[in-house]
Amino acid sequence: MLKALLARAHQGHRTMAYPAGEPPALPERFRGAPALDPSRCPDGCRSCADVCPTDAIAPDGPLALDLGRCLFCTACVEACPEGAIAFTNDYRLATRRREDLVARGQEQALADALERRLRRLFGRSLKLRVVSAGDCNACSADVNVLGTIGWDLGRFGINYVASPRHADGLLITGPVTENMRLALQKTYDAVASPKIVIAVGACAISGGPYVGHPEQHGGASSVVPVDLFIPGCPPHPLTILDGLLRLLGRIEDGSRAGARTA
Amino acid sequence: MTAGAATRNGRALALKDVPSLEPSHFRGWLVNALRDKGKRLVSYFGSAADPASGKAAEGISLVAVLADDANGRLSVARTDCDGTTFASLVPETAQAHLFEREIAEQYGVRFEGHPWLKPVRYHHSYRPAHDAWGRPADAAIPPGVTDFFRVEGDEVHEVAVGPVHAGVIEPGHFRFQCHGEQVFHLEIALGYQHRGVERAVVAGPTKRTLPYMETVAGDTTIGHALAYAQAVEALAGMQVSARAHAIRGIALELERLANHVGDLGALAGDVAYLPTAAYCGRLRGDFLNMTAEICGSRFGRGLVRPGGIGFDLLPAQVEILRSRVAVARREVTQAVELLWETPSVRERFDRTGTVTPVDAEAVGLVGPAARACGIQRDVRHDFPSGIYRFVHLPVMTAHHGDVNSRAYVRWLEIRQSISFILDQLDGLPPGGPVAAPGVMKPDSLVVSLTEGWRGEICHVATTDAAGRFSRYKITDPSFHNWIGLALALRGGQISDFPLCNKSFNLSYCGHDL
Numbered sequence: 001m002l003k004a005l006l007a008r009a010h011q012g013h014r015t016m017a018y019p020a021g022e023p024p025a026l027p028e029r030f031r032g033a034p035a036l037d038p039s040r041c042p043d044g045c046r047s048c049a050d051v052c053p054t055d056a057i058a059p060d061g062p063l064a065l066d067l068g069r070c071l072f073c074t075a076c077v078e079a080c081p082e083g084a085i086a087f088t089n090d091y092r093l094a095t096r097r098r099e100d101l102v103a104r105g106q107e108q109a110l111a112d113a114l115e116r117r118l119r120r121l122f123g124r125s126l127k128l129r130v131v132s133a134g135d136c137n138a139c140s141a142d143v144n145v146l147g148t149i150g151w152d153l154g155r156f157g158i159n160y161v162a163s164p165r166h167a168d169g170l171l172i173t174g175p176v177t178e179n180m181r182l183a184l185q186k187t188y189d190a191v192a193s194p195k196i197v198i199a200v201g202a203c204a205i206s207g208g209p210y211v212g213h214p215e216q217h218g219g220a221s222s223v224v225p226v227d228l229f230i231p232g233c234p235p236h237p238l239t240i241l242d243g244l245l246r247l248l249g250r251i252e253d254g255s256r257a258g259a260r261t262a
Numbered sequence: 263m264t265a266g267a268a269t270r271n272g273r274a275l276a277l278k279d280v281p282s283l284e285p286s287h288f289r290g291w292l293v294n295a296l297r298d299k300g301k302r303l304v305s306y307f308g309s310a311a312d313p314a315s316g317k318a319a320e321g322i323s324l325v326a327v328l329a330d331d332a333n334g335r336l337s338v339a340r341t342d343c344d345g346t347t348f349a350s351l352v353p354e355t356a357q358a359h360l361f362e363r364e365i366a367e368q369y370g371v372r373f374e375g376h377p378w379l380k381p382v383r384y385h386h387s388y389r390p391a392h393d394a395w396g397r398p399a400d401a402a403i404p405p406g407v408t409d410f411f412r413v414e415g416d417e418v419h420e421v422a423v424g425p426v427h428a429g430v431i432e433p434g435h436f437r438f439q440c441h442g443e444q445v446f447h448l449e450i451a452l453g454y455q456h457r458g459v460e461r462a463v464v465a466g467p468t469k470r471t472l473p474y475m476e477t478v479a480g481d482t483t484i485g486h487a488l489a490y491a492q493a494v495e496a497l498a499g500m501q502v503s504a505r506a507h508a509i510r511g512i513a514l515e516l517e518r519l520a521n522h523v524g525d526l527g528a529l530a531g532d533v534a535y536l537p538t539a540a541y542c543g544r545l546r547g548d549f550l551n552m553t554a555e556i557c558g559s560r561f562g563r564g565l566v567r568p569g570g571i572g573f574d575l576l577p578a579q580v581e582i583l584r585s586r587v588a589v590a591r592r593e594v595t596q597a598v599e600l601l602w603e604t605p606s607v608r609e610r611f612d613r614t615g616t617v618t619p620v621d622a623e624a625v626g627l628v629g630p631a632a633r634a635c636g637i638q639r640d641v642r643h644d645f646p647s648g649i650y651r652f653v654h655l656p657v658m659t660a661h662h663g664d665v666n667s668r669a670y671v672r673w674l675e676i677r678q679s680i681s682f683i684l685d686q687l688d689g690l691p692p693g694g695p696v697a698a699p700g701v702m703k704p705d706s707l708v709v710s711l712t713e714g715w716r717g718e719i720c721h722v723a724t725t726d727a728a729g730r731f732s733r734y735k736i737t738d739p740s741f742h743n744w745i746g747l748a749l750a751l752r753g754g755q756i757s758d759f760p761l762c763n764k765s766f767n768l769s770y771c772g773h774d775l
Contacts, residue, residue: 008537011541053469053473131426143430215458
């Protein structure tokens, strides 16, 4: 017992100050929002699109990177002869609309809050049922980590619950495999309305590395309407938390400058 | 073992040097080795292409890889199968039970004498019009709809759980045959996470192959990416620098640390011992953040690539890692040692979910689940590759095969991995991050093994005449170990299931592929 008390004293208080204080430091090599500079693209150059594993970069037209497909793998950065693509340390990526995930080197909208009625319902108490529908367990793991003491998701009134009957919405990871499609649909149906759906990770948004496979359906929106998209492979816990807090109207700084300043 | 060709971990072999045995000889070789000589079935799979010619054949080839752990030897052989039936090995050795079900599902081969030939992942056969269960090609194959084992009798009841579970966890379906609280039998039906990985890798590598490998089991990104990289390097004759080997080793051990520490915390949570649950939950993240310090991703995405590593360590990062590992060592030690000193924890861990060494050998368990039964089995020790050829790690074992032993083995490995990382950081050798790319040899086969945190990861690749993958077989340790969880529950209580499950913490997606 004495040892347990000593351990408690030594381990200390670990819950981060964010969002009231600074967010936790991210490693220098962390890859967040991309900074694109289409003006550097040589005519007809498609080096980046050719190497992108998930075809997140449009094959023609001005440089555009779909964060809903992006694995943040840096293949495009390495392939670009002109340095037109870089990944910044900006962890804020979540959007309300699928099309807002396409980066074009201009200002990008970030997720805005739920409409007034839903915000009144869920703003101070949001219970989520997490459904893994073919995810590789990386998204699941970093969704789960928000429940640990460092992040303490419960302080925002957000909890993961054991049954869809207890839930206000679903948090979905994975590309929605054919073998999980029915289970996901039934889980969604079991949540009382009004309800919300959050898609976490490239798989749940677009199918991720599995986009195009007949064994999957290309993400959550193939089965259910999605209210919040949180891109990444997997998204950093801070990216997920930022998205959840924006949805509940607890963070409101609108958009991000997308042009490259360096 | 003389019937198979001897090979080593991460060595390319010309397909013509892989003996093609008569079916009866092939089966005899396997039965003799597995049942009588104590060898282990590492991989056993079908291949639609005739490996010798690379062309699509009428029947299929069956390829088996055997391990002699004590002597560090691998051997491989193949046979031709008419593509309809083959004699099951299972009456002689249980190790083949899931491999045969997998071959039946993928290639439509009926294994005669298999006691319970059922689907594994619930998908259509790779060979149109060849279905082991005679299902029409256009029929839907709903997951988890199968002939479950049932116990009949007064007051015997069945409890069904999943695919969607109460926690934040991957989907799977569990059927318990119970009498009151007592579990007679647990049957586990998976396949919900099936994404078609193996099928998609054929004819590669492509720009998507590495992301596939990194997401076979996302919590084992380094383990699977490393197995893939080793396979490509062997086929393409690439020489990885000593520095890249060392950094890969650091990454593999960080992955082990994050998962072992997290699981010890979760085990504490499952027995309502909250101090260790809280501390280890946080400390797991510290190890993930160390991996992110190296490569920007908490799960090691982009760190391992064929030929070496995607991210080198700068001197300043070495210092950061060294100090963080040292702090984490103190804090993890304090958090985990509380477990062994707390009677209420020991009461729940001890003698819960026991797997006997005989059963563990019979079904071919790997990783900490095997080592918790006293079995000396660790790829890093038995079939070392990369940095482990130069750093010899003793195999950590415990001896009761219960939850406590599985937890304790993890703790021993945590200590070992921390020491390993600190040693490596102290003396990182020079060398470039990535070797020059090479061209993959045609008509070859390579067996690549790594010891992921759950145990042995096996990738077997064969190439066609153009040097592209004609077959790529992935065996996650979970494939061997799910049956171990079922055995651990026998005679136990249904309320012990979460605790037993977490003590194995197996991968659904790594199994389902």
